[in-house]
Ligand SMILES: Nc1ncnc2c1ncn2[C@@H]1O[C@H](COP(=O)(O)OP(=O)(O)O)[C@@H](O)[C@H]1O
């Protein structure tokens with residue numbers, strides 16, 4: 001078997017000249033699959049995502065996309081290569097309309113973006129209704145839909161989401177996870193960080209439990225959910 005479609009492999013590094021946050025950390029996702037990163041607060045989940053997206057200088061390890069070493073690419077170049085990243089915070093422009101937010105997502109494209117925008121509206125119908133409203137006026141769950149929709153406007157091969165369900169109700173969370181499954185079924189790989197570990201692992205093909213910047217458990221989502229040690233330490237029993 002070859003490498004996974006996207007892999008951050010043996011990543012070690014931190015912020016600026018500070019101490020290392022990641023220690024030989026590996027996360028990966030296969031084509032059209034969902035991989036979920038869980039772990040306690042401060043474990044380095046967001047840092048691992050930033051490292052995969054090229055926002056962190058890792059001094060050891062590499063990032064490969066579709067077999068190509070992209071470790072040296074800037075985040076912009078990774079977007080051009082097919083990666084989209086929705087960060088944990090500040091992921092929409094609040095004073096711009098929903099439609100303008102989606103258009104911003106397509107800034108690198110020179111072709112007709114209207115078909116993709118319709119696809120985003122089909123996936124998140126509420127955004128079609130609210131397309132002229134400022135994103136800042138929407139509910140938390142709707143704003144997350146804008147953020148995911150904006151990322152999809154680049155027509156990515158890989159969608160990276162850092163806590164897409166943060167601050168939303170359980171019903172909205174379920175709904176968002178259903179939409180994420182739908183996106184994966186179109187062949188887009190999903191790499192996401194989640195605080196709602198149990199529910200996220202439930203939809204995950206692959207799961208990573210990170211602790212102190214290192215891999216603690218790696219398995220299928222189902223196997224992690226069934227693992228008594230994982231349950232006791234990370235899933236509340
Ligand atoms: N911009 C930053 N500069 C320096 N240290 C940071 C920065 N962001 C996060 N850290 C540190 O990195 C560690 C991991 O943080 P983070 O990746 O945000 O954890 P998680 O997403 O798992 O909650 C923490 O100790 C945090 O203080």
Ligand SMILES: [Mg+2]
Pocket residue numbers: 045046047088193
């Ligand atoms: Mg985080």
